[in-house]
Amino acid sequence: MLYREAGQFKASYQEDAQIFPIRQDRIGFFALMAVVFLVVPFAASEYWLQAILIPVLIFSLAALGLNILTGYAGQLSLGSAAFMAVGAFATYNFMLRIDGIPFLVAMLLGGLCAAGVGILFGLPSLRIKGFYLAVATLAAQFFIVWALVKFPWFSNYSSSGVISAQTVNIFGYAFVTPQAKYLLTLAIVTVLALAAKNMVRSTTGRKWMAVRDMDVAAEVIGIRLMRTKLQAFAVSSFYCGVAGALYAYTYLGTVEPEGFNLDLSFKILFMIIIGGVGSILGSFLGSAFIVLLPIFLNVVLHSAVGAALPAGFGSSLELMIFGALIIFFLIVEPHGMARLWQIGKEKLRLWPFPH
Amino acid sequence: MKFSFRKTLVAGAVAAGLLATGYAAAQEQFIGLPSYRVGPYAAGGSGIYGGWIDYMQLINQRDGGINGVKLTWEECETEYNNARGVECYERLKTKGAAGNAMFQPLSTGITYSVLEKVAQDRIPMVTIGYGRTDAADGRVFPWVFPMITTYWSQASAIVNYIGSKEGGTDKLKGKKIGLLYHDSAYGKESHAIMDKLAAKHGFSVEKIAVAHPGNEQQSQWLQIRQMRPDYVVLWGWGVMNPTALRTAARTGFPREKIVGVWWAGAEEDTVPAGDAAKGYTAAVFNVAGANYPVVKEIQQHVYAKNLGNMEDKSRVGSVYYNRGVVHGIIAVEAIRIAQDKFGKGKPLSGEQVRWGFENLKIDTKRLAALGAEGFMPELNVTCSDHEGAGVVKFQQWDGAKWNVVSDWIAGDRELVRGMIEESAAAYAKEKGITPRDCSKEG
Numbered sequence: 001m002l003y004r005e006a007g008q009f010k011a012s013y014q015e016d017a018q019i020f021p022i023r024q025d026r027i028g029f030f031a032l033m034a035v036v037f038l039v040v041p042f043a044a045s046e047y048w049l050q051a052i053l054i055p056v057l058i059f060s061l062a063a064l065g066l067n068i069l070t071g072y073a074g075q076l077s078l079g080s081a082a083f084m085a086v087g088a089f090a091t092y093n094f095m096l097r098i099d100g101i102p103f104l105v106a107m108l109l110g111g112l113c114a115a116g117v118g119i120l121f122g123l124p125s126l127r128i129k130g131f132y133l134a135v136a137t138l139a140a141q142f143f144i145v146w147a148l149v150k151f152p153w154f155s156n157y158s159s160s161g162v163i164s165a166q167t168v169n170i171f172g173y174a175f176v177t178p179q180a181k182y183l184l185t186l187a188i189v190t191v192l193a194l195a196a197k198n199m200v201r202s203t204t205g206r207k208w209m210a211v212r213d214m215d216v217a218a219e220v221i222g223i224r225l226m227r228t229k230l231q232a233f234a235v236s237s238f239y240c241g242v243a244g245a246l247y248a249y250t251y252l253g254t255v256e257p258e259g260f261n262l263d264l265s266f267k268i269l270f271m272i273i274i275g276g277v278g279s280i281l282g283s284f285l286g287s288a289f290i291v292l293l294p295i296f297l298n299v300v301l302h303s304a305v306g307a308a309l310p311a312g313f314g315s316s317l318e319l320m321i322f323g324a325l326i327i328f329f330l331i332v333e334p335h336g337m338a339r340l341w342q343i344g345k346e347k348l349r350l351w352p353f354p355h
Numbered sequence: 356m357k358f359s360f361r362k363t364l365v366a367g368a369v370a371a372g373l374l375a376t377g378y379a380a381a382q383e384q385f386i387g388l389p390s391y392r393v394g395p396y397a398a399g400g401s402g403i404y405g406g407w408i409d410y411m412q413l414i415n416q417r418d419g420g421i422n423g424v425k426l427t428w429e430e431c432e433t434e435y436n437n438a439r440g441v442e443c444y445e446r447l448k449t450k451g452a453a454g455n456a457m458f459q460p461l462s463t464g465i466t467y468s469v470l471e472k473v474a475q476d477r478i479p480m481v482t483i484g485y486g487r488t489d490a491a492d493g494r495v496f497p498w499v500f501p502m503i504t505t506y507w508s509q510a511s512a513i514v515n516y517i518g519s520k521e522g523g524t525d526k527l528k529g530k531k532i533g534l535l536y537h538d539s540a541y542g543k544e545s546h547a548i549m550d551k552l553a554a555k556h557g558f559s560v561e562k563i564a565v566a567h568p569g570n571e572q573q574s575q576w577l578q579i580r581q582m583r584p585d586y587v588v589l590w591g592w593g594v595m596n597p598t599a600l601r602t603a604a605r606t607g608f609p610r611e612k613i614v615g616v617w618w619a620g621a622e623e624d625t626v627p628a629g630d631a632a633k634g635y636t637a638a639v640f641n642v643a644g645a646n647y648p649v650v651k652e653i654q655q656h657v658y659a660k661n662l663g664n665m666e667d668k669s670r671v672g673s674v675y676y677n678r679g680v681v682h683g684i685i686a687v688e689a690i691r692i693a694q695d696k697f698g699k700g701k702p703l704s705g706e707q708v709r710w711g712f713e714n715l716k717i718d719t720k721r722l723a724a725l726g727a728e729g730f731m732p733e734l735n736v737t738c739s740d741h742e743g744a745g746v747v748k749f750q751q752w753d754g755a756k757w758n759v760v761s762d763w764i765a766g767d768r769e770l771v772r773g774m775i776e777e778s779a780a781a782y783a784k785e786k787g788i789t790p791r792d793c794s795k796e797g
Contacts, residue, residue, distance in 0.1 A: 051445035055438055149538065159488070159547055159778060160540040162467050164786075252437060254467040256540050258567075259437050295442055298432050310666055312392035312401055315432040319393055 003348040019197055036186060041179040049178040050251075056284075056291050057182075057189045058246045063271040063283035064196055065239030070269075071278035072200055073232030074212025075125050076133055079140035080240050080268040085260035086114040086144060087241025088248040089154050092163045096156055103168045107188075107245045114241025115234040117144065122233030126226055129215075141262055148257035155257075164254040181250040188246065192239060197280050199235070208232050209278075274329060276338025285337040297321055384421065384690060384702045385451020386411070386428045389443040389460045394434045395568070395593055398623040399675055401665075403461060404430065406679020407686070408664040409653050409671075414687055416656045421690050422699040427451065433465060440465030441472075448476055453702040457481055457686060457712075463541060466499075474498045478705035479712050483682055484617055484640055488544065491742040492779035493713065494790035500712050500741045502685060503640045503732060504766075506616075507548040507774060508745040510588075511766025513614050513638055514552045516749055517586050519764070528557035533584035535575060535599060537592045538564040541618075545590045551770060569595030576606040589615040589637075596624035597632070604631035614638065617747070621674035625752045633754040638747040641681045641731045643757040645672025648726025649680060674750075674757065681731045688725075689715050713738055713796075732763050738793035745771070 003024050010016045020026040044053065066080045091110030094101055121140035125133050148154050148161070155161045168175040168184065175184050199205050207228045210218035219225050248255045267290060275286020301314035309317070333340050347354070388408070391400035411426045420426060429450060431443035440460050448455045458473060458480045460466055466486040473480045474497070481500045482490070488507050490499035504512070517532070518524035534549055536542035546562065553560045561582050563575050569591065576599075579587060587608065589599055596619040603610060611634040615624070620637025645651070650672050657663050658671070670676050693703050693711025703711075715736040722728045736743040746763040783790055 047445045047449070051442040055442075149540070149543070160463070160467075160544055162540055164467070164470070252441060252468045253471050255437075256464055256467065258539055259464060263436075294439070299446075302430055302432065312397075312666060314430075315390075315392040315434075318432060 003345070003351075005349070017201075019194075019201075033190070037183070041183055044182075046178045049182045052292065052295070054178075054182055054185050054251050056288050057185045058243050058251055059268065059271060059287040059291055060284045061189050061192060061246065062240050062243035062268050063275065063287045064193060064280065065236045065243060066268050067272045067275075067278065067280070067283045068196060068200070068208070068239065069232050069236035071272055071276075071282075072205055072212060073208040073229065073236075075122070075229060075232060076130060077137040077236070078134050078262070078265050078269065079121060079137040079144075081260040081262070081264035082141045082144035083114045083118055083237040083240035084244030084247060084264070085148060085255075085257060086117050086237075087111055087244030088255055088260070089148055089163065089257075090114065090241070091245040092165065092248065093154065093156075095166050103170055103249070107242060107249075110245045111238040111241040114244070115238040118233045118237025118240075119230050122230050122237075125229050125233065138262075141265055145257045145260060160256070162254055162256040163248070165249045165252075168249050175250070185246055185250045188242065192242065193280060193284075196239070200280070204231070212278075270326070272336075274326060274336055276336030279336065279338035281341060282336050282338030285341070289337065293325065294318065294322055382420075382423065382700070382702065383425050383427045383452055384456055385453070386426060386457060386686065387443070387447025387450060387455040388428050388430045389433045389440055389447070389458065389465065390430045391433050391435045391461070393432065394436075396435045399618075399621070400435070400461060402621075402623075402670060402673060402675025403679040403682060405664040405670070406676040407682040408679075409657050410649075410680045410683025410687070412657045412662050412664070413653050414683075416660065416662065417652065421687060422694055424690075424694070424700060424702055426687075433460065433462065435462050435464075437462075437464045437468045441468050444469045444472065448478060451702070453704045454478070456690065456703065456705055456708045459483070459682060459686075461485070463487075470496075470499065476705070477709070479709035481682075481685065481712060483685065484678070485541075489775050489778035489782060491740065491775050492790075493736075493738050493741040494793055495779040495783045495788055496741065497713075497791060498709060500736065500743075502712075502736065502742065503681075503734065503744045504617075504747055505742055505745070505771070505775070506544045507771045508742065508766040508768075509616060509638055509747055510545055510548045511552060511771055512745075512747045512764045513588055513616070514549075514556065515766060516638070516761060516764050517614060518556070519761075521585075524556055530558040530586070531561065531582065531584040532558055533561045533563060533579050533582060533587040534590060535563050535565060535572075535579070535587055536590040537569065537595055538566050539592075541592060542590050545588070548771070548774065549588075551774065552767070555767075555770065565591070565595055565599075567595075568593060570598050572598050572602045576602045576608065579603075579608060580606050585612065587613045589613055589619045591615065591619045591624075595619075597626075597628035600625065600628035600635055601631045604628075610634040611636070614749070620750060620757075622670075622757070623675070625757075630754060632752050634751065636749050636751045636760065639674060639750055639757075640744070640747050641674070641677045642729065642748055642750060642759050643672065643674045643677060647677075647728075647730045649684070649730065650677070652726060653680070677730065680727075684717075684725060684727060684731065685712075685715070685734070688717055688721075692716075712736060713741075715743065729759075738791065738796045740772075 005022050008023055020029055062080055062084055069075050069077050087110045090113035091106045094106035094109050124136040155163050175181050207223050210223055211228050215225055271286035271290045274289050276282025297318045301318055388404055390404040415425050431447055433440040433443050455478055458478055463485050466482050479498055481502055483502045486501045488505040490496040490501050491505050518527050536545055549560045563578060565572055565575055591599055613635050615637035617639050620639050625632035665671055689711035690708055692714055693707045697703055697707045713736060715734055717734040719733055732744040732746045734743040746765045748759055748763055749761040750757040751760045
């Protein structure tokens with residue numbers, strides 16, 4: 001009843017091409033932005049900001065990166081965590097070795113380094129496809145983590161290979177409180193998510209999707225395969241790299257190469273599968289699901305009924321429920337949570353008179 | 356609105372009740388436990404946290420708490436994952452009447468992730484046998500306590516032990532020691548110290564990496580066979596350890612010449628290797644066995660009442676379990692010492708407990724009173740030295756159980772301390788920290 005687009009006419013091409021063509025969506029989006037930027041930093045506790053919201057945002061960005069590559073360009077990758085590692089370590093080294101470099105510049109350079117490495121490991125995609133490509137990107141995963149451990153220069157000769165992030169300073173303001181870190185992360189993620197949304201709606205994204213759907217046909221209509229695929233790898237790795245930099249600088253503060261292992265890559269892959277492959281919103285929903293659900297189960301099983309269960313049982317139960325829920329979700333909605341959202345919206349349009 | 360006598364009475368009773376419960380809750384000391392009971396390292400996590408919880412349960416059951424302050428705890432599953440560990444840290448830190456008294460993640464990765472946060476939140480972090488080695492310099496790291504022994508002290512003690520087997524460290528000259536290490540930050544901790552020790556004593560070190568998880572080591576052991584080292588130091592973790600022992604047996608390297616570190620010296624490392632493990636020696640800072648009075652008391656006061664934490668009761672007295680008991684003893688003693696200063700019978704804040712850790716002294720007499728003589732080394736923590744002991748014992752596996760084969764052996768204190776101070780000073784410089792002046796600490 002409230003969610004009805006009747007009477008909303010589009011009188012110009014701009015109006016037709018905007019991200020949210022329905023007025024209610026626009027209002028909703030801006031309301032959401034107002035809440036997350038203006039209300040959340042002051043209302044949420046330190047625990048929520050530091051332990052829940054910041055990681056959800058960072059993983060959303062990483063999932064967004066993988067979604068661009070896998071969801072839009074159709075290139076399966078298992079190296080997302082490694083590209084995050086490149087971003088984190090590159091940013092660290094730029095901050096360390098160039099005196100007075102602004103954090104945002106170092107982060108962008110870190111993202112570009114990740115993009116470069118991404119292009120390098122994307123080269124096999126020109127010859128191989130599907131699962132074979134996934135295996136090739138596994139090489140990136142192992143090689144990068146190995147290299148970061150092997151060459152102590154990357155971690156500034158720390159005896160254990162761990163880097164500890166410098167304080168983020170932008171225009172003389174030090175981002176140390178959870179509120180400041182949250183706002184910084186949120187701002188970066190918002191800008192990059194909007195950029196991604198626009199990219200996938202433009203020529204770039206259409207080329208990616210054409211390649212995804214059938215690369216021979218795409219080539220026939222004049223899309224240069226090499227360029228398009230490598231571009232997808234570069235953009236995707238850039239997003240992962242920035243996510244890695246944020247992971248080190250606004251979330252953990254100290255990272256080790258082993259932290260960016262295959263498990264993390266799989267986790268990011270699960271995020272886009274659960275959230276929705278080929279959907280910007282899905283990256284956020286999937287990241288929230290994968291990050292929050294284990295914590296929620298842990299709180300329920302340890303704080304609430306923990307004393308009643310034998311030790312270790314709660315932890316095992318947690319994994320079982322988590323796994324069962326993932327399977328349940330994939331059976332109920334194989335296209336992910338973003339598709340559920342879409343269905344919900346369509347139902348809402350007809351409500352209360354579905355014909 | 357008029358207040359009738361009855362209403363006032365009810366209100367008063369409610370208020371008194373609230374105060375009373377507040378008071379009752381205030382007599383509890385909360386300890387957050389970021390445990391892991393699933394995942395690849397569950398054997399270590401369940402044993403150590405199980406032993407620790409059982410010891411705290413013993414204090415509650417037998418003594419009614421520490422000077423009447425009951426210990427309470429809550430577990431938070433980290434899965435040995437850094438991100439989950441940070442979430443647990445944030446979740447646990449404000450729980451309990453006085454907040455979380457201490458944080459002990461049992462994971463080097465999580466230790467690094469919260470290293471700076473503990474200083475901001477004023478919660479002591481105790482990392483017994485893992486974590487950041489140079490944090491032993493308490494002047495730069497006031498909030499971190501890598502207690503009993505650091506990796507570097509351990510490496511040095513292992514070299515001294517090998518020296519004593521050869522008839523003195525001067526006999527090490529010209530010997531060859533193989534270092535089979537887990538190819539990770541943890542394994543690489545051994546490099547710098549072994550190089551220094553090799554230079555000092557005149558032996559040579561052959562470093563051989565094993566990639567995680569290490570369940571295939573044929574090529575590494577063939578390499579060892581070609582090099583013919585006099586000893587092999589096994590710096591391993593998880594499945595890598597039994598695999599190393601089995602492969603050593605296959606390639607014919609004597610297990611008596613393999614010396615493991617303390618993360619390679621539990622029943623979980625030797626039992627899967629079967630007979631191949633017989634004769635293998637490993638360093639430990641707590642010994643195995645259920646015959647110590649402290650373990651017997653746990654049996655009597657905790658397991659007899661069916662309050663024990665271990666599902667598999669045969670693990671009580673194992674290396675990991677006893678390591679958990681050591682964690683418990685150190686935590687309880689620190690709280691006790693802090694209570695002596697800040698008021699007996701009161702729950703303490705993290706800051707006060709930190710003082711307890713920094714002034715922790717457990718001598719032989721105290722160990723005997725605790726029923727833990729010979730079970731763990733004496734501890735003497737000071738403002739500048741957060742390590743406190745720096746000694747290890749060596750245990751040999753006889754095919755069925757661990758037998759202690761040495762007394763407490765110290766490392767080369769001077770050399771290790773020098774390296775620690777150098778590394779801590781570099782950290783302080785990078786982070787702009789001014790080291791504390793320990794002569795001014797009370």
